[in-house]
Amino acid sequence: MECQIEVNKSRCPCTYEPCSRKGKCCECIRYHWEHGELPGCLFPPEVERTYDRSLSKFISVYSKKA
Numbered sequence: 001m002e003c004q005i006e007v008n009k010s011r012c013p014c015t016y017e018p019c020s021r022k023g024k025c026c027e028c029i030r031y032h033w034e035h036g037e038l039p040g041c042l043f044p045p046e047v048e049r050t051y052d053r054s055l056s057k058f059i060s061v062y063s064k065k066a
Helices: 005-011 025-034 055-065
Strands: none
Touching: none
16 A cells, blocks of 8 residues: 555644654654654644643543543
8 A cells, every 4th residue: 555645644633843754644653652652643633732642641531531
């Protein structure tokens, strides 16, 4: 499967504009996972804007929605 960077960019909710991985989802996931984080696209918009990509933040957000 070929990466569709432009399609991915159009759907990417990440607000960190200088990101070199925008639209390159596999690189984004790898980068964040290596830093003990998750990519911004897995968070609701109001949380994504805080740039807190931690696993604890993810668990906190989604444990409240259950």
